[in-house]
Amino acid sequence: MRFIFKTKYSQDINIAKHNGDRFWYSLLILIMVALPLVLDDFYLGEISYICILSIAGIGLMILSGYTGLASLGHAAFLGVGAYTHAFLLTNGIPFYASIPIVIVVSFLVGAVIGIPILRLTGMYLAIATLALGFIAEHVFIKWEHFTGGNRGLPVPQPEFLGMSFYDSVFFYYVCLVFLIAAMFAAINILRSPTGRAFVAIRDSEIAAQSLGVNLGLYKALSFAISGAFTGLAGALLAHYIGYLAPDIFNIFLSLTLLLLIVVGGMGSLHGTVFGAIFVGFLPQLIAICRDYLPSSIGSQPGLEPMLFGLILVFFILYEPLGIYGRWMKIKLFFELFPTYKRQTFKKQKVFTKSDRV
Amino acid sequence: MQLIQLIIDGVASGCIYGLVALGFVLIYKATETINFAQGDILMLGAFVAYSLIGILGMDYLTGFALTVLIIAVFGFFLDAVVVRQIIGQPAFATVMLTIGLGFIFRGFASIYWGTDIFSFSTPFSGKITEFNGLIISYVNLSIIIGTAILMSALYFFFTFSKIGVAMRASSENQLAAYYMGIPVKFIFSLIWSISAGVAAVAGVLLAPITLVDTSISLIGLKAFAAAVLGGFGSIPGAIVGGIIIGIVEQLCGTYENYLFEGVREISAYLVLILTLIIYPRGLFSDKAEVKKV
Numbered sequence: 001m002r003f004i005f006k007t008k009y010s011q012d013i014n015i016a017k018h019n020g021d022r023f024w025y026s027l028l029i030l031i032m033v034a035l036p037l038v039l040d041d042f043y044l045g046e047i048s049y050i051c052i053l054s055i056a057g058i059g060l061m062i063l064s065g066y067t068g069l070a071s072l073g074h075a076a077f078l079g080v081g082a083y084t085h086a087f088l089l090t091n092g093i094p095f096y097a098s099i100p101i102v103i104v105v106s107f108l109v110g111a112v113i114g115i116p117i118l119r120l121t122g123m124y125l126a127i128a129t130l131a132l133g134f135i136a137e138h139v140f141i142k143w144e145h146f147t148g149g150n151r152g153l154p155v156p157q158p159e160f161l162g163m164s165f166y167d168s169v170f171f172y173y174v175c176l177v178f179l180i181a182a183m184f185a186a187i188n189i190l191r192s193p194t195g196r197a198f199v200a201i202r203d204s205e206i207a208a209q210s211l212g213v214n215l216g217l218y219k220a221l222s223f224a225i226s227g228a229f230t231g232l233a234g235a236l237l238a239h240y241i242g243y244l245a246p247d248i249f250n251i252f253l254s255l256t257l258l259l260l261i262v263v264g265g266m267g268s269l270h271g272t273v274f275g276a277i278f279v280g281f282l283p284q285l286i287a288i289c290r291d292y293l294p295s296s297i298g299s300q301p302g303l304e305p306m307l308f309g310l311i312l313v314f315f316i317l318y319e320p321l322g323i324y325g326r327w328m329k330i331k332l333f334f335e336l337f338p339t340y341k342r343q344t345f346k347k348q349k350v351f352t353k354s355d356r357v
Numbered sequence: 358m359q360l361i362q363l364i365i366d367g368v369a370s371g372c373i374y375g376l377v378a379l380g381f382v383l384i385y386k387a388t389e390t391i392n393f394a395q396g397d398i399l400m401l402g403a404f405v406a407y408s409l410i411g412i413l414g415m416d417y418l419t420g421f422a423l424t425v426l427i428i429a430v431f432g433f434f435l436d437a438v439v440v441r442q443i444i445g446q447p448a449f450a451t452v453m454l455t456i457g458l459g460f461i462f463r464g465f466a467s468i469y470w471g472t473d474i475f476s477f478s479t480p481f482s483g484k485i486t487e488f489n490g491l492i493i494s495y496v497n498l499s500i501i502i503g504t505a506i507l508m509s510a511l512y513f514f515f516t517f518s519k520i521g522v523a524m525r526a527s528s529e530n531q532l533a534a535y536y537m538g539i540p541v542k543f544i545f546s547l548i549w550s551i552s553a554g555v556a557a558v559a560g561v562l563l564a565p566i567t568l569v570d571t572s573i574s575l576i577g578l579k580a581f582a583a584a585v586l587g588g589f590g591s592i593p594g595a596i597v598g599g600i601i602i603g604i605v606e607q608l609c610g611t612y613e614n615y616l617f618e619g620v621r622e623i624s625a626y627l628v629l630i631l632t633l634i635i636y637p638r639g640l641f642s643d644k645a646e647v648k649k650v
Contacts, residue, residue, distance in 0.1 A: 070449050072456075116634045123391045124589075126452050127581045128633050131626035134578070142619045255456060262453055302472070302571075306464025312457030316450055317442055 015187055032176055041168045045240075048168070050273075050280040051175035052236045055182045057260045057272035059229030064258070065267040066190060067222040068202030070126040073133025074257050077227045079140055079249035081106050081234025083147050086155045086244055095160040099235060106231020107224045114223030119216065133254050140246035152245040155238045165239050175236055182229060186269055189225060198222050202267075259308065263315050265322025274323040282308075321345070362491055363607045369497035370566075371603020372504040374625075375596035376559035377580035378587065379511075380552040382595045385584075386528045387548045388444070390451040394459035395556055396577015401462055402428045402557030403569045404470050411477030425557045432553025436546040459574065467571050475569040482565050496565045503562050507555065508596060515592075524548055582629035588639025597640065602628060 004011070004018055016022045036044060060074050084105050088098040117128050140147045147153055157165040165171050189195050197218045200208035209215055238244060256279055264275025286304055293303075319326060325345070333340045380395045392398075405427055410420035435458070443454050481495035515521040527534040527544045535541045560573070567573050583602045587594025602625050610621035620627075632639065 064449065068447070068449070070452055072452075117630075120633055120637060123385075123448055123452070124585070124633060124637065126448075127391070127585065128630060130578065130581070131629045134626050135623050135630070138619055138623045142617075255460075258453060258456075266449075302464040302467030304464070305460045306468065309457040309460025309462075309464060313439070313454060313461065316454045316457065317439070320446070320450065 013191060015191075029180070036169045036172060044168045044172045046280060048172045048175040049240055050276045051172075051179040052233050052240060053257075053260060053276035053280055054179055054273050055236065056230050056233035056257055057264065057276050058182055058186045058269065059226045059231075059233065060257050061261050061264075061267075061269065061272050062186060062189070062198070062229065063222055063226035065261055065271070066195065066202060067198040067219065069219060069222065070129070071223075071226070071254075072126050072130040072251070072258070073136065073254050074129075074226075074230055075249040075251070075253035076133050076136030077106055077110065077230035078234035078237060078253065079136060079246075080109050080227075081231030082155075082238035082241075082244055082249070083140065083153065083234075084231070085235035085238050086153050087146060089156040089158060090153075095158050099232065102231050102235045103228045106234070107228040109231075110224035110227025111220055113227075114220040115216070117223075130251070133251055137246060137250055140249060147244070147246065150246065152243050154243050155241070157239065157242070171239065174239075178232065178236060182232065183269060186229070190269075194218070194221065255308075259312055261322075262312060263322055265324030266320070268322075268324045270327075271322050271324040274327075278323065282311075358490060359611075363611055364604055365491065365493060366497065367604030367607035368600050369500045369603070370606065371583075371600035372500050372596070373559050373563050373576065373599070374580045374583040374602050375599025376504060376507070376555055376562075377577055378583035378595035378599050379592060380556045381580065381584045382587075382590060382592055383548055383552045383555070386590050387524065387545055390440070390443075390448070391455070392549075392552065393452060393455040393577070394462060395552070395580065396574040397459040397462040398428060398432065398553050399556040399560040399563070399576060400466060400571060400574040401431070402560030403564045403573060404466050404475075405557070406561045406564060407470070407475045407477050407569045410479075411475060417479055421558075421561050424561055425554045428557035429550040429554035431550075433546045433550035435553070436549035437542075440549070441542065441546070459577075463571050463574055472571065477564065477569070479565050500562045503558065504596070507558055511551075511555075511592070520544070520547065579625040582625040582632075585629055585637075586632050586639055588641045591639070591641035594639060594641030 063069050063071055081102050085102045163170040197213045260275035260279045263278050265271030377395055384392050406424040409415045443451055481499045484495040486493050523539045524544055527541050531541055583599035584595050587598030606624050609624040
C-alpha cells in the first residue's frame with residue numbers, strides 16, 4: 001500500500017497524485033501516439049471511433065455520473081454537433097473555426113434546453129429528456145434546409161494542416177488530441193469549485209443548497225457543459241461517418257451512451273474510456289458470438305438489443321460501479337493483500353430517499 | 358361532424374395510452390420506480406395473444422384471458438426475482454434496469470416470433486357501425502368498452518377488496534403497512550403483476566389496429582405523456598391524460614397544414630414537455646407540487 005506523504009498544500013490539487021501515475025499515464029500516451037506504426041487502417045478507425053465515444057461519454061458522465069441527472073436523449077447533442085459542423089463546413093468555414101463554433105452552439109443549446117427542464121427532478125427529468133430526444137430526431141428530419149432531411153447531408157472532408165481527413169492516421173491523431181484535451185478539460189472542471197458543486201448536488205441537493213450552491217444555475221451549467229463535450233464528439237463523429245442521416249441520432253444511440261457510462265463505471269472519468277472500449281468493440285463481440293451460436297439464433301437481428309439489455313441489467317444488478325469499480329476492487333485487493341474486506345465496496349441502501357413530500 | 362369523428366378515434370387510441378399509463382402509475386404509486394419496460398410488456402402481451410389465438414387457434418375470449426393471466430404471472434416474477442433487488446438504489450439505477458429489461462424483451466420477441474408483422478382475427482375486425490353519420494369501427498368500440506370495464510373492475514378492486522385496500526395502504530406508507538401485518542413485498546409483486554396484466558389487455562385490444570410487431574413497444578413512451586399530464590400518481594388522471602393525448606394526436610394529424618409538418622408524431626412529446634414546464638403537478642395530482650428547485 002502506498003502512502004502519499006504530503007509536504008505542500010498544492011499536492012492536494014495535483015492532477016497526478018504521485019510519480020507512479022505520472023509514469024503510467026505518460027507511457028499510455030506514448031503508446032497511443034506510437035500505435036499507427038503497428039496497427040493497420042481498420043483498427044485505427046475503430047480506435048478513432050472509441051476516442052469519439054469517450055468524448056461523448058465524458059459529456060454524459062459529467063451530467064449523469066457527477067451531477068446525478070439522468071439524460072435519455074443525449075444523442076440529440078451528438079446530432080446538434082454533427083449537423084452544425086457539417087453545415088458550417090459546407091458553407092466554407094474552415095475546420096479550426098468550425099469546432100469552437102460547434103462547442104459554443106452545443107453549450108448554448110444545452111443551456112437553453114436545460115433551464116426549463118432542470119427544475120424537474122429524478123424520474124421526471126429522465127422522461128423529459130427522453131421526449132426531447134424524440135423531438136430532436138424529428139427536427140433533424142423535418143428541418144430540411146439545415147439538415148437535408150431524410151436525404152441526408154454529406155460531410156465535407158476539408159484539408160486541415162495540409163492533411164486530409166480521409167487519411168486514417170491523421171484522423172486518428174485528431175481524435176486522440178481532442179480526447180486528451182477533453183479529458184484534461186473535464187479533470188480541471190471537476191476539481192474546480194464548479195465541479196465540486198456538481199458532486200455536491202449529486203450527493204445531496206439539500207446539503208448542496210445549504211452550502212450556497214445555486215441548484216438551478218449549476219444544473220443548467222452541467223447540462224450545458226455536458227452538451228458542449230457531446231457536441232464536440234458529434235462534430236468528430238460527422239467526419240467519421242461521412243454522411244449524416246437523421247436516424248443515426250435515435251434513442252438507441254442515447255441508450256448506447258448510457259450503457260457506456262454504466263458499464264465503464266458511474267462517476268469516474270476512467271470509466272468513460274473503459275466503457276467506450278467496451279461499447280466500441282461490442283459489435284465485434286456480438287459478431288464473434290454469432291459464430292458460436294446455432295445459426296437459427298445467431299442470424300437473428302434481435303440478438304444485438306437482447307445482449308445489450310442483458311449486459312445493462314447484469315452491470316446494474318451485480319457490478320453497479322462498472323469496469324472501473326472492478327479494477328479498483330482488484331487493485332485494493334492486492335494493496336491490502338491479506339486484509340481485504342468485501343464490505344469495503346458494499347452497496348449502500350438508501351431507504352429514506354423519496355420524491356414524496 | 359368531422360370533429361366528433363376525430364374525437365371518437367382519438368378517444369379510442371387515447372384509451373390505450375391511458376391503460377399503459379395506468380401501469381406506470383400503479384407501480385410508481387407503490388414503489389416510486391418507473392417501469393420503462395411497460396411498452397415492451399404490452400408488446401409481449403400482443404405476441405402471446407398472437408401465439409394463442411393466431412397459431413394455436415384458441416377462441417378470442419379464452420385467448421385474451423389466458424394472455425392476461427400469463428403476462429400477469431410474468432409481471433409478478435419480474436418484480437420478485439429482478440426488480441426487487443434494486444430497491445434502495447438511486448432512481449437512475451431503476452431507470453437503467455427497466456430500460457435494459459425492455460431491450461431484453463424486445464430482443465427475445467424478435468428472436469422467438471421473428472421480425473415480421475403478424476395479425477390474428479378478432480370478432481371485431483373489419484366491422485363498423487354507423488350512428489347519425491358517424492362511422493365507428495367495432496375495434497375502436499371494443500377498446501373503449503374494454504377500458505371502461507377494466508377501469509370499473511379496478512375501481513371496485515381497490516375500494517372494496519381486502520388485497521386492494523392493502524395495496525393502497527402499502528403505497529401510502531410502507532412501514533405502517535408492514536406493521537399492520539401486510540406482506541409488503543408480496544403486495545408490491547402483485548402490483549407489478551396487475552400492472553403487467555393491464556398492459557397485456559392494452560396490447561391485445563390494440564393488436565387489430567396496429568398489428569403485432571416489435572415496434573408497438575414505442576407506445577410506452579407516448580404513454581409517459583399521458584401519465585405526466587394526468588399527474589403521475591392518479592389512476593383516473595392516467596386515463597383522462599391518455600384520452601387527451603389521443604385526441605390531441607388526432608387533431609394535430611388532421612390539421613397538420615395549419616401547424617407544421619410532422620406535428621402528429623411529436624405532439625405527445627410536446628404535450629409532455631409543456632406539461633412539465635407549465636404545470637408539472639398534472640391535472641389530477643393528489644400530492645403536493647412536484648419538487649422544484
